[in-house]
Amino acid sequence: MRQAGRRQADVVEQPAEGMAAFLSQRQAGLGVLVVTVLAAVAAGVAWQRFGPDVRQRPDYLLQPENVELIGQPPWVKGNITLQALRDASLDGQLPLDDPELARRLARAFDVHPWVRSVDRVEVRSPATAVVTITCREPVAMVRVTGGLLPVDSEGVVLPSDGFTPDEAAAYPVVAGVTSLPQGPAGAAWGDQAVEEAVAVVAVTSPEWPALSLVECRLRPTAESREWDLINTAGVSIGFGSSPGREPLGEPGMAEKIVVLKRLAAAGPVSEAVDLRDLVGDTEETGVPPIDAAAAPPESSSEPGDTLTSP
Numbered sequence: 001m002r003q004a005g006r007r008q009a010d011v012v013e014q015p016a017e018g019m020a021a022f023l024s025q026r027q028a029g030l031g032v033l034v035v036t037v038l039a040a041v042a043a044g045v046a047w048q049r050f051g052p053d054v055r056q057r058p059d060y061l062l063q064p065e066n067v068e069l070i071g072q073p074p075w076v077k078g079n080i081t082l083q084a085l086r087d088a089s090l091d092g093q094l095p096l097d098d099p100e101l102a103r104r105l106a107r108a109f110d111v112h113p114w115v116r117s118v119d120r121v122e123v124r125s126p127a128t129a130v131v132t133i134t135c136r137e138p139v140a141m142v143r144v145t146g147g148l149l150p151v152d153s154e155g156v157v158l159p160s161d162g163f164t165p166d167e168a169a170a171y172p173v174v175a176g177v178t179s180l181p182q183g184p185a186g187a188a189w190g191d192q193a194v195e196e197a198v199a200v201v202a203v204t205s206p207e208w209p210a211l212s213l214v215e216c217r218l219r220p221t222a223e224s225r226e227w228d229l230i231n232t233a234g235v236s237i238g239f240g241s242s243p244g245r246e247p248l249g250e251p252g253m254a255e256k257i258v259v260l261k262r263l264a265a266a267g268p269v270s271e272a273v274d275l276r277d278l279v280g281d282t283e284e285t286g287v288p289p290i291d292a293a294a295a296p297p298e299s300s301s302e303p304g305d306t307l308t309s310p
């Protein structure tokens with residue numbers, strides 16, 4: 001009986017030991033929790049007391065001069081950083097604890113008329129930021145009443161105040177467009193004719209120097225939009241429809257470019273020719289006569305052409 005009672009006492013004692021261990025672990029966990037809560041409270045109190053002073057420290061405030069810009073090309077003369085920050089009212093001191101700071105910087109640069117895309121924004125401590133962008137590149141000047149307006153390969157209007165008259169004259173001129181931009185610089189022109197013209201310029205531009213081309217002109221008598229390439233002597237090379245918009249029966253862009261390259265190899269032309277008529281003609285006689293005395297490329301701007309603003 002004693003042995004049985006002993007065994008029973010042993011059984012009863014085991015749960016008592018387990019319970020003590022359990023309570024000990026709970027107390028330890030509660031202790032850690034209390035310490036954590038107290039630390040958080042202390043941190044909050046400390047920030048309330050010292051936070052305003054910390055936020056005024058120079059290494060905690062982002063200044064405009066500490067924003068580094070990567071990607072501004074040589075054809076953009078202005079200071080994109082200062083302009084973007086000024087227009088977005090971010091040209092003051094910007095605290096690093098602003099959770100929207102990187103997003104606000106990205107938005108400020110994204111709406112700049114020269115910026116095609118904001119690729120990366122990195123905010124660092126001490127207070128610095130690095131913004132990486134891709135800029136739009138001018139491909140042509142559109143002649144409008146009053147002057148010339150620069151556009152990129154997507155028909156987006158670019159700021160004209162960054163070009164000197166000589167710089168503007170170095171670009172192909174798009175002529176025959178009767179519309180005006182539907183928005184400010186940085187927005188699409190809003191006319192399909194402009195998009196078609198810059199597409200023609202883009203695919204033919206490698207041959208412009210050899211052929212002394214200066215202008216891409218809308219043919220006014222065509223039922224649909226067709227384009228002529230004009231050289232310094234006023235001689236036209238008919239290109240036809242813009243790439244991808246050829247009607248049934250018209251040679252495609254690749255076929256016309258083959259002919260244009262053949263003409264470029266021969267030099268400036270002195271008689272009007274249409275690329276569509278020469279597609280498939282490999283005979284040398286298919287190349288119009290060469291004007292040996294053709295003048296070198298000159299300004300593509302007509303007398304009186306000046307840069308204007310949209």
